[in-house]
Amino acid sequence: MPTTHAVRFHEFGPPEEVACFEPIEIGDPEPGEVIVRMEAAPIHPADLNRLEGRYGERPELPSIGGIEGCGLIESIGPGVADLAPGMRVALAHVTGTWCERVRVPADRLAILPPNLDPGLAASLIINPSTAWRMLHDFISLAPGEWVLLNAANSSVGRAVIEIAHHKGWRTAAIVRRPELIPELKQLGATAVLLDDDQLRGAIPEITGGEPLRLALNAVGGASALRLANALTPCGTLVTYGAMGRRPLELPNGLLIFKDLRVRGFWLTRWFRQAGAEERSAMLREITRLAATGVLRSQVAATFPLREAATALSAAASDRRPGKVLFHMASE
Ligand SMILES: NC(=O)c1ccc[n+]([C@@H]2O[C@H](COP(=O)([O-])OP(=O)(O)OC[C@H]3O[C@@H](n4cnc5c(N)ncnc54)[C@H](OP(=O)(O)O)[C@@H]3O)[C@@H](O)[C@H]2O)c1
CATH class of the missing domain: 3.90.180.10 (Medium-chain alcohol dehydrogenases, catalytic domain)
Known part of the structure; x- marks a missing residue:
């Protein structure tokens, strides 16, 4: 053997x-x-x-x-x-x-x-697939629409930025370290902002008040709350990671008055539920994005x-x- x-x-x-x-x-x-x-x-x-x-x-x-x-x-x-x-x-x-x-x-x-x-x-597979699914499965993004994400320097965050840039969606990328700002802009992020208390005021300045309907959370705690606060009424907060190891704490008013949709994503579940053709279509697309230099x-x-x-x-x-x-x- x-x-x-x-x-x-x-x-x-x-x-x-x-x-x-x-x-x-x-x-x-x-x-x-x-x-x-x-x-x-x-x-x-x-x-x-x-x-x-x-x-x-x-x-x-x-x-x-x-x-x-x-x-x-x-x-x-x-x-x-x-x-x-x-x-x-x-x-x-x-x-x-x-x-x-x-x-x-x-x-x-x-x-x-x-x-x-x-x-x-x-x-090639896990992080780009996670980025791909989150950009496609929760809402139908219009051309030029904004996506908000924290932990933007993570591999998933970078794949979100690269795929969104390729597809013509704009990203407001949130990081915890200022030295990452030039690098992520170079990667294709439309705006890169620091994950701090100034964020609430900074986001409308960047987006010009345009709606933010999708936010991707890999941190939790106060960072997730900042994303939720920036979302437009009926916006969707997708949690897929918990790097900060803090629970989500959302004020009741965000659900009552803004009717936010709080969702989760786990690629393992997606792979188990998707059909063979759906899986291979996504893997072909991701391989193509890698081969053409969109994903790095x-x-x-x-x-x-x-x-x-x-x-x-x-x-x-x-x-x-x-x-x-x-x-x-x-x-
Ligand atoms: N749900 C799913 O299906 C799925 C699939 C793939 C990944 N994930 C999750 O997505 C997250 C990112 O994975 P990855 O492989 O892309 O990560 P990665 O490339 O290893 O990068 C980790 C990221 O987490 C950030 N980070 C670490 N500790 C932090 C903290 N205490 N507060 C805020 N940010 C912190 C780092 O920030 P710096 O850049 O500043 O160091 C870095 O950007 C993980 O939680 C992972 O488990 C989930």
């Missing part, structure tokens, strides 16, 4: 303490499956939460870390059409990617252009799997200049 190495956890706890680099057996590909030799996989906030046992669903233990990544197809099982050894693929909605080799259902793969930057290829990536550091503890500490560090990736090619 083929043996490979993975970063696994046998208990929940601080990620850098519970992660172990160890050999595992993956078995031969069954009908409809392929073996992917992994190239790279990111460490997302959700990965840290999975290892801590604080994610939406607790995985069965022991569990391999990682929820996306890219690699080359090494072998294919019976009945797999349209894929061949040597093809470069991204793993979409697959857990257990912090591994040298992964056995995966063929229908979870998105075919990648061979020359796509590895940092972008490794993190920011990598802070790369580590081999055997340095999992150092990599996980780096990923948990504050004010990172991009994603931390595992790079399996260096194993």
Whole structure:
């Protein structure tokens, strides 16, 4: 039975303490499956939460870390059409990617252009898909309409800015660090504002009083309240992350007098509920946006799997200049 190495956890706890680099057996590909030799996989906030046992669903233990990544197809099982050894693929909605080799259902793969930057290829699915869905699934944005978002320097925030810019929507991007303002404007944000008490007055100046019908919240607490206050009556506040680890606290009046729509988004649920054609249409579009330079990536550091503890500490560090990736090619 083929043996490979993975970063696994046998208990929940601080990620850098519970992660172990160890050999595992993956078995031969069954009908409809392929073996992917992994190239790279990111460490997302959700990965840290999975290892801590604080994610939406607790995985069965022991569990391999990682929820996306890219690699080359090494072998294919019976009945797999349209894929061949040597093809470069991204793993979409697959857990257990912090591994040298992964056995995966063929229908979870998105075919990648061979020359796509590895940092972008490794993190192509989750954050851009989340951005794409939130920009399309809650309201129908008119050309030039404004979208408000906090944690705008996160990978999801950056993808929102890039996709919105490409589609002709304007973004009011909220950050907690002033040094990010020029960079996010360069990326395509229409306006970049600081997440502080001045925001309420600053937003109408930027938008000229035009309606703000969609706000995307990945922080919670006071930051989410600032977004909610800026929304137009009947506007929609979508919460998809909780980086500030503070609950949403919305005054009753925002619901009574403004009738705000308070919604949530979880890509895992979307992937489970979407049809195969809907999933592949979105993945094709995202791959096209990556191949044409609309989507870009920011990598802070790369580590081999055997340095999992150092990599996980780096990923948990504050004010990172991009994603931390595992790079399996260096194993
Ligand atoms: N619901 C879903 O389906 C879904 C899908 C993907 C991601 N997410 C969530 O989206 C969020 C962003 O993920 P990501 O991978 O894009 O993140 P990321 O690239 O790792 O960046 C993290 C971001 O969080 C900000 N941040 C960290 N601590 C903060 C705090 N205490 N207050 C305010 N901002 C803080 C950072 O600000 P600086 O830039 O200033 O350092 C950075 O912009 C996470 O909560 C993640 O779990 C949810």
